[in-house]
Amino acid sequence: MKAIEFTSKTDEEGRLRIDHKLEKKNEIVRVLILIDETNDHLDLEDVWLENVVKSPSHEFLKNPEEDIYTLEDGEPFHG
Template identity: 40%
Template sequence: MKALELSGFFDDKGLLKLDKPLKIINQRVKVIILIPDNDEMSDADWLQAISQNPAFDFLHDKEEDIYSLADGEPMTDEV
């Protein structure tokens, strides 16, 4: 697998637009998005990204569901 470093931006529809066109056509690619630290993602954006990340697919396995509502004790803010 080859790696390319490019820059771009997200348009008002949320689509990624590259600063320079590539000569790659009709081919699927993997994309890693690096966001500058000064731009914080909202909680909703993080939750959406995490929920669609295949790295967490194992959590859908029945074997990983080891807790129930009867486990543990309720949390309170009191000290």
């Protein structure tokens, strides 16, 4: 596995923009994000949850065909 390191900056909405061209096309890649721990004032779980909710990658879950579970299908999670 080859590692490539570079720094990037988030935009005003907190989205990460990566402008780095890779030699390979149509390949699966792993992305590892390291957040500087000097930002301890941020509750990273809240940041993560907010970004999951806003992510366009989850838009397909709004389709009625994806609504296949009911409350009777599982047990409540109290994290």
